[in-house]
Amino acid sequence: MQNEKRKWQMAFRRFVLENAPSEQYAAYFGLCRTDLRNWFEAQFSNGLSWENFGKAWQFEHIIPVTWFDTTSEEELKACWNYLNIRVSPTDGLGGSSDLLFAKKYFEEVYEKTAFRGCIYYIKKVESIINEQFVSPPSNLFDFIQTNQLALDAIPSFSHQEYQQYLETESAKSVLTEREILKKFG
Structure with a gap:
């Protein structure tokens, strides 16, 4: 699983940062390279830029990869879709990526934009929480x-x-x- 995740990460970075073609992976990212870069640039703040990628910020999954069934085509597309990947400052001030954060994040994006793509992720988080809940003894x-x-x-x-x-x-x-x-x- 770790090697597979690493391949996806490298393909994503190369596609976005280096303009490397990625026939095998690009369809999962949901946007062309230019639109992906615009998506991330819209999240830049406090001096973040393409020049300080890896030093000041990195890509981060909002719902972590571990919560997706990577044997499912639909789940892979949701996992690696631009909507589930954000700019995360490396100084630790970008907030945490846990399920409660993810739910609140997608709810707020949906509330402010009415973008239907968020609904999948809200339901995904709710489903994970319901499946993982263990009632106290x-x-x-x-x-x-x-x-x-x-x-x-x-x-x-x-x-x-x-x-x-x-x-x-x-x-x-x-x-x-x-x-x-x-x-x-």
Whole structure:
């Protein structure tokens, strides 16, 4: 899988950056080279340019490649389509590419442009989230319900109260002492 992904990345970069022909891959990118370059240029900000590709920015999939079934023609076209690839600053300030980011990204593009191409990606993310969701075990619900008073109170502990909680391992004793101090303070 990694070698295959690398081949796609290289073909994409060569097609966009070097004007290299790519009969095998180009149809998956969704736009001709000039329009792809315009697509990415529309995302340039804060000094990003073609000259500082690889140093100041890179291409990034909005929905990562790992979430696509690369044995499916439709999925490959969606994965490598221009709409799923963005300019990402290498300084880490471009936001993260996770499923929540991807969903919000495509929803906003759709909301502001009504571009129907976004709908596929919104549904794709929703489908992934639904497939990956694992319900918490019922024991967790029981633990929270049994300990809810303490769990609600712990974040309000002062530094001293928290130290006491760590030493006694009892939020209840901290809360009891707090009540006594209030009463007799």
